[in-house]
Amino acid sequence: MTSKNKINEDLANERRKCNFNIEEVTYILDGGKEKTLQRKKIEDVALNGGASVDDIPEEYLSARERYENAIRKSCIYTNIVKNEVLEITGIENYGSPVLRRTGDAFFKDISPFMLHLGMFVPSIIGQCTAEQQATWLPRALDMKIIGAYAQTELGHGTFIRGLETTATYDPETEEFVLHSPTITSYKWWAGGLGRTANHCTVVAQLYTQGKCHGTHLFIVQIRDLETHMPLPGVKVGEIGPRMGFNTADNGFLGFNNYRIPRMNMMMKNAQVLKDGTYVKAARHGKLTYGTMVFVRVTLVGEASFNLAKAVTIAVRYSAVRRQSELRPGSIEPQILDYPTQQHKLFICIATAHAFQLTASWLWNTFTAVQAEMKKGNVDTLPELHALSSCLKALSTSDATAYIEQCRFACGGHGYMLSSNLPFLYAFVVATRTYEGDYTVLLLQTARFLVKAWEQAESGKVVTPTVAYLNRHFTTNGKMIWDNSPEGIIRVFQSVAAGKISLCVRSIRNRITSGMDHEDAWLMTTVQLVNAAEAHCRSVILHTYWNEIVRLTKHSSDNVKTVLNQLVMLYLTYWALERTGDLLRYSTISENDIDLLQRQYEELLVKIRPNAVGLVDAFDIRDEILQSTLGSYDGRVYERLMEEVQKNPLNKEPVDPSFHKYLKPLMKSKI
Numbered sequence: 001m002t003s004k005n006k007i008n009e010d011l012a013n014e015r016r017k018c019n020f021n022i023e024e025v026t027y028i029l030d031g032g033k034e035k036t037l038q039r040k041k042i043e044d045v046a047l048n049g050g051a052s053v054d055d056i057p058e059e060y061l062s063a064r065e066r067y068e069n070a071i072r073k074s075c076i077y078t079n080i081v082k083n084e085v086l087e088i089t090g091i092e093n094y095g096s097p098v099l100r101r102t103g104d105a106f107f108k109d110i111s112p113f114m115l116h117l118g119m120f121v122p123s124i125i126g127q128c129t130a131e132q133q134a135t136w137l138p139r140a141l142d143m144k145i146i147g148a149y150a151q152t153e154l155g156h157g158t159f160i161r162g163l164e165t166t167a168t169y170d171p172e173t174e175e176f177v178l179h180s181p182t183i184t185s186y187k188w189w190a191g192g193l194g195r196t197a198n199h200c201t202v203v204a205q206l207y208t209q210g211k212c213h214g215t216h217l218f219i220v221q222i223r224d225l226e227t228h229m230p231l232p233g234v235k236v237g238e239i240g241p242r243m244g245f246n247t248a249d250n251g252f253l254g255f256n257n258y259r260i261p262r263m264n265m266m267m268k269n270a271q272v273l274k275d276g277t278y279v280k281a282a283r284h285g286k287l288t289y290g291t292m293v294f295v296r297v298t299l300v301g302e303a304s305f306n307l308a309k310a311v312t313i314a315v316r317y318s319a320v321r322r323q324s325e326l327r328p329g330s331i332e333p334q335i336l337d338y339p340t341q342q343h344k345l346f347i348c349i350a351t352a353h354a355f356q357l358t359a360s361w362l363w364n365t366f367t368a369v370q371a372e373m374k375k376g377n378v379d380t381l382p383e384l385h386a387l388s389s390c391l392k393a394l395s396t397s398d399a400t401a402y403i404e405q406c407r408f409a410c411g412g413h414g415y416m417l418s419s420n421l422p423f424l425y426a427f428v429v430a431t432r433t434y435e436g437d438y439t440v441l442l443l444q445t446a447r448f449l450v451k452a453w454e455q456a457e458s459g460k461v462v463t464p465t466v467a468y469l470n471r472h473f474t475t476n477g478k479m480i481w482d483n484s485p486e487g488i489i490r491v492f493q494s495v496a497a498g499k500i501s502l503c504v505r506s507i508r509n510r511i512t513s514g515m516d517h518e519d520a521w522l523m524t525t526v527q528l529v530n531a532a533e534a535h536c537r538s539v540i541l542h543t544y545w546n547e548i549v550r551l552t553k554h555s556s557d558n559v560k561t562v563l564n565q566l567v568m569l570y571l572t573y574w575a576l577e578r579t580g581d582l583l584r585y586s587t588i589s590e591n592d593i594d595l596l597q598r599q600y601e602e603l604l605v606k607i608r609p610n611a612v613g614l615v616d617a618f619d620i621r622d623e624i625l626q627s628t629l630g631s632y633d634g635r636v637y638e639r640l641m642e643e644v645q646k647n648p649l650n651k652e653p654v655d656p657s658f659h660k661y662l663k664p665l666m667k668s669k670i
């Protein structure tokens with residue numbers, strides 16, 4: 001073995017200690033052995049040409065160079081996908097999580113094509129008629145046209161109904177006239193829009209026959225396909241440097257009475273006929289928000305995957321890193337041996353599992369609701385909206401906090417961009433805001449919860465994810481504390497029910513004392529966000545536990561044990577985090593809390609020998625991790641030094657600025 005492929009001795013030892021079958025866990029996380037094998041096959045095809053094709057790491061490049069380099073790599077990757085990968089997966093899997101995952105080997109930041117695949121293509125699939133799809137989809141999938149999703153404006157992101165861009169139908173020419181009437185109506189933020197896209201989905205207020213019918217979606221060509229020049233009537237550009245997303249050319253866009261054919265309105269859910277007659281969405285008023293629901297659902301998996309990357313880096317690094325001494329003269333321990341370090345990291349492993357299993361479950365719920373909607377039944381849509389909203393909010397917010405925790409767990413080296421942790425953080429922190437801000441989405445869930453509470457109060461049986469509300473009305477007093485997994489979950493559901501109940505009481509009291517409903521709701525929103533968070537926690541705890549029980553039925557004993565330890569760690573961790581709530585809504589005692597604390601600390605000890613095995617089970621290839629601290633071989637210090645060689649600042653022994661500025665300064669007299 002050369003020193004280049006030698007595995008760090010401490011990491012090798014950790015792998016010898018691991019007592020469970022790593023592949024078995026990988027299969028569970030991937031959703032079955034076949035899926036793992038398929039993923040590995042795709043990764044082999046896509047990455048074996050050497051994915052990270054940067055001579056100079058992208059962080060050293062100027063904004064221009066960085067963008068050009070991102071486009072170059074996007075094209076390399078797209079060609080690999082088009083020519084080789086789609087043969088394995090089938091065209092319908094374009095944009096699948098596996099391709100998204102493999103793409104990370106090419107970009108530390110983001111591909112300018114991400115929004116094309118992540119939102120432009122899904123909006124064609126979800127919002128266009130079959131005829132329109134036949135026109136647009138093959139061209140989009142083949143990258144003959146490249147799109148963005150331009151919804152947010154300078155003045156409005158959250159409040160979609162407040163968007164100002166107008167699309168006015170002209171029956172004379174059978175065209176829509178797109179217009180940006182104010183500065184605040186300029187589209188702002190859309191990824192890929194600034195420099196890359198030649199088309200985009202535009203969300204605009206639809207006017208026909210003198211009446212406004214609210215926001216609708218349109219496919220709009222913005223650049224010439226030969227010259228890439230913006231078309232007359234279109235003003236488009238890049239919005240400027242931002243925290244993360246710096247290779248995504250987020251853009252602005254304005255229209256000056258810009259005309260598009262009638263058939264460029266996405267007409268699956270509502271239509272404008274040739275004569276200008278508006279035909280309303282037959283099924284549900286919010287179906288035009290469908291692309292957002294789809295992306296929120298996928299973001300739960302994104303949160304899991306990115307957290308898995310961060311904790312893989314931090315756990316491997318913590319096995320390699322040695323620091324301090326426990327007793328005078330003793331050998332310095334691996335930092336992974338500190339319980340405080342385990343406390344920081346093991347919850348991240350458990351959370352990545354919890355989110356991955358919840359993401360798969362949510363995806364199944366999403367496809368079931370889609371199937372129902374195809375049959376014309378929209379009854380399950382409100383629950384899906386409530387679920388996808390709160391799960392998107394919590395998973396992105398927790399992942400953000402834990403990725404930062406992983407970075408702190410790596411000390412000074414965690415600040416190096418070459419660790420990849422700062423990139424991961426900047427990417428994930430934005431997921432908390434985009435596709436619906438954290439608070440705003442929890443308030444959407446709260447609306448659903450208050451309604452469900454009222455239904456349960458009137459004796460109606462409510463849908464499964466809030467079934468605990470029916471129980472709330474049949475039991476008296478506080479929930480009896482019980483330290484079993486099912487017991488902890490029940491208590492968390494009682495906490496949620498209790499909080500929702502307090503919200504309803506507050507709203508009613510405020511109305512009784514003279515407020516109108518809107519003000520009473522507004523004054524209660526701090527509590528409502530809190531109640532929606534509690535509800536979502538209970539959903540995650542419940543789903544994680546249920547899925548582990550179901551998925552480990554036929555697992556080997558050691559896999560069962562270690563996955564159970566993790567889910568118990570998760571339940572115990574959250575019980576300890578929420579002792580205030582548990583004291584308020586259950587019969588938990590001081591003594592029970594002491595026991596929980598001890599149980600938690602014992603779980604850290606039990607999980608410790610398997611920690612490296614557990615992160616290996618995420619099976620994230622080095623090319624995808626792109627981290628000096630987290631590679632499989634643990635050559636941390638060597639990689640940090642190798643990276644230094646790529647630093648353009650080190651090219652010459654003396655920097656030209658010395659002669660230009662420093663020396664004159666040193667020579668000058670006071």
Ligand SMILES: CCCCCCCC/C=C\CCCCCCCC(=O)SCCNC(=O)CCNC(=O)[C@H](O)C(C)(C)COP(=O)(O)OP(=O)(O)OC[C@H]1O[C@@H](n2cnc3c(N)ncnc32)[C@H](O)[C@@H]1OP(=O)(O)O
Pocket residue numbers: 095096097099100103111113114115117118119149151152157158159160161191286289290292293295298299302381382385434435436437440444447448
């Ligand atoms: C290289 C390979 C790449 C591969 C790629 C693979 C995938 C990668 C993964 C991911 C990449 C993606 C990267 C994305 C980047 C970012 C993109 C963006 O950010 S795009 C902009 C998003 N913008 C928002 O999300 C605005 C948030 N605001 C809203 O959604 C709404 O305005 C909202 C919900 C806050 C309020 O909407 P109201 O004002 O129209 O509605 P109200 O009056 O509050 O509610 C009326 C009723 O409608 C229901 N409702 C609202 N939204 C609904 C919905 N979506 N579905 C069903 N019902 C809904 C409500 O529950 C309510 O129901 P009741 O009256 O209580 O029964």
Ligand SMILES: Cc1cc2nc3c(=O)[nH]c(=O)nc-3n(C[C@H](O)[C@H](O)[C@H](O)COP(=O)(O)OP(=O)(O)OC[C@H]3O[C@@H](n4cnc5c(N)ncnc54)[C@H](O)[C@@H]3O)c2cc1C
Pocket residue numbers: 115149150151152155156157158159188189190191245250430433434435436437438439440443
């Ligand atoms: C990296 C990145 C990429 C993006 N990509 C795209 C894209 O491709 N396409 C696109 O269309 N958009 C995109 N966006 C825009 C994004 O979707 C919006 O920024 C997001 O939806 C938040 O809306 P906002 O900016 O209007 O925030 P605001 O709504 O102005 O939020 C500001 C504050 O006000 C609070 N607030 C707002 N309304 C309420 C309320 N009703 N109740 C209580 N509190 C409230 C929020 O909680 C927040 O604290 C992107 C954004 C980012 C950061």
